[in-house]
Amino acid sequence: MAPNAASSGQLLSLDVIDGSDSIPAAKRLLKSRAGETGISKWDASSIFFEMHGLGVDERPSPRTLVFLYAADMSFRLRWEILPALQESKCVVAVPYIETGYALGTIAGLPRKWLNEVFRFAPKAQESYRVNGPASVCLASATTGFIEFCSSMMEQDLRPKFASYFDDLERRGRCRSL
Amino acid sequence: MAESPRQLAKRLCEEIQKKGRDRGLLIAFEGPDGSGKTTQRKLFKEWLAGEGYDVVTTKWSSSRLVKPIIKTRKNMRSINPEEFCLLHAADFRHRLEHDIVPALVKGKMVVADRFLFTALARDAARGLELDWLLHIYSPLYWPDLVFYFSVSPETSGKRIAATRTPKYYEAGQDVTNISDPFESYRQFIRRVIQEYDALAVIFKFITIDAEAPIYDQHLLIRKLFQESRERPWMDWNEEAITDWVNMLPRRREVVIGS
Numbered sequence: 247m248a249p250n251a252a253s254s255g256q257l258l259s260l261d262v263i264d265g266s267d268s269i270p271a272a273k274r275l276l277k278s279r280a281g282e283t284g285i286s287k288w289d290a291s292s293i294f295f296e297m298h299g300l301g302v303d304e305r306p307s308p309r310t311l312v313f314l315y316a317a318d319m320s321f322r323l324r325w326e327i328l329p330a331l332q333e334s335k336c337v338v339a340v341p342y343i344e345t346g347y348a349l350g351t352i353a354g355l356p357r358k359w360l361n362e363v364f365r366f367a368p369k370a371q372e373s374y375r376v377n378g379p380a381s382v383c384l385a386s387a388t389t390g391f392i393e394f395c396s397s398m399m400e401q402d403l404r405p406k407f408a409s410y411f412d413d414l415e416r417r418g419r420c421r422s423l
Numbered sequence: 424m425a426e427s428p429r430q431l432a433k434r435l436c437e438e439i440q441k442k443g444r445d446r447g448l449l450i451a452f453e454g455p456d457g458s459g460k461t462t463q464r465k466l467f468k469e470w471l472a473g474e475g476y477d478v479v480t481t482k483w484s485s486s487r488l489v490k491p492i493i494k495t496r497k498n499m500r501s502i503n504p505e506e507f508c509l510l511h512a513a514d515f516r517h518r519l520e521h522d523i524v525p526a527l528v529k530g531k532m533v534v535a536d537r538f539l540f541t542a543l544a545r546d547a548a549r550g551l552e553l554d555w556l557l558h559i560y561s562p563l564y565w566p567d568l569v570f571y572f573s574v575s576p577e578t579s580g581k582r583i584a585a586t587r588t589p590k591y592y593e594a595g596q597d598v599t600n601i602s603d604p605f606e607s608y609r610q611f612i613r614r615v616i617q618e619y620d621a622l623a624v625i626f627k628f629i630t631i632d633a634e635a636p637i638y639d640q641h642l643l644i645r646k647l648f649q650e651s652r653e654r655p656w657m658d659w660n661e662e663a664i665t666d667w668v669n670m671l672p673r674r675r676e677v678v679i680g681s
Contacts, residue, residue, distance in 0.1 A: 291506075293492055302487045306513070307520050307670035310489075313513035313559075320505045354669060362558040366505055 255331030259342030259370035265390015272338040284330040284337045291321035308353030348410040375411040377422035432665035451538035454572030457582035458633040479526040483537035489514035504549035548614035564663040571628035576613040
């Protein structure tokens with residue numbers, strides 16, 4: 247199921263709390279890397295942007311949101327991440343699967359189920375998170391996945407995501423950028 | 424003290440069980456394209472309504488939230504088997520949570536024009552692992568009855584060709600790489616039917632000969648339905664009810680229909 251990521255490229259994962267941090271943080275991360283680089287950003291498939299524009303008065307559950315996140319992730323892997331790795335580039339996936347796991351964990355979804363949903367995604371060689379105070383105001387739903395989820399679930403989920411990444415960092419599973 | 428989601432789910436399940444033969448059933452109509460299941464579903468729904476049942480119909484890939492997303496991508500031919508699967512899983516989950524489970528909890532009859540098994544058959548025919556598919560679709564509310572409209576690949580192909588050109592994903596052109604939609608459909612539907620036939624054995628579908636006269640099929644379905652009214656509530660659905668309660672906190676104020 248998991249695609250063969252074996253190549254001379256390098257996959258770096260970067261999870262952010264504020265969607266607007268994605269590109270600046272990814273650029274910061276790539277600054278010290280030699281050779282060709284690339285960035286794969288959330289919602290490259292435009293699923294969430296389109297859904298936001300539908301104006302349907304029904305909220306997706308966290309489980310549905312995880313499926314949609316995984317579909318977007320699959321799209322990004324196919325069109326952006328894996329081709330770049332094949333070309334030996336250093337790619338930052340911002341965000342990557344940990345953000346999907348974070349939503350699932352916050353919502354109480356079983357880890358085993360999350361492992362299955364994201365089974366297709368190769369593991370990143372290095373993992374980072376942006377650690378710092380979030381903006382005072384929550385940005386619009388299309389700024390990032392956490393903003394989208396917060397909008398759908400009608401609560402600011404940023405502190406919960408931050409706490410999840412704090413825990414990940416404490417366990418040595420990612421580093422602060 | 425407020426009732427926890429698990430306690431609420433348990434109470435809901437007990438309430439449903441108490442209804443006995445008056446509880447709502449989930450009845451799935453499954454089968455390949457061109458098997459005539461939609462015709463049978465419509466006849467059955469009309470008959471059920473005439474018998475006084477409160478009936479809700481749910482169709483495959485029809486959620487208000489995810490359907491437009493899938494439709495655009497199908498038109499653009501831009502999704503691979505994995506994305507196809509994940510998007511349909513999202514659509515299914517949304518309908519399960521918003522339409523199917525709430526109706527069942529209220530004691531309504533739910534007639535599903537395609538259910539989980541459509542995803543299993545089509546996605547497995549696209550090369551995805553059945554085991555993975557079952558995992559990602561869990562927890563599931565299992566249907567009380569699954570009518571499987573069995574038809575040969577030749578009949579399915581003929582019936583479809585008589586009315587229209589099969590669409591790109593319907594014909595499986597994304598996996599066969601055959602440019603002729605009719606030829607691609609012929610090959611792809613064979614795989615889908617193989618998967619369905621295997622699922623029919625594993626999950627004990629009620630197989631209907633979809634090449635028999637339409638009214639004969641309808642009478643048989645009525646008879647089989649009436650025989651199954653005593654079907655007991657399945658305990659493993661409790662997991663799906665618990666998940667539903669957990670996923671949609673605002674629905675905790677649910678009231679069981681009388």
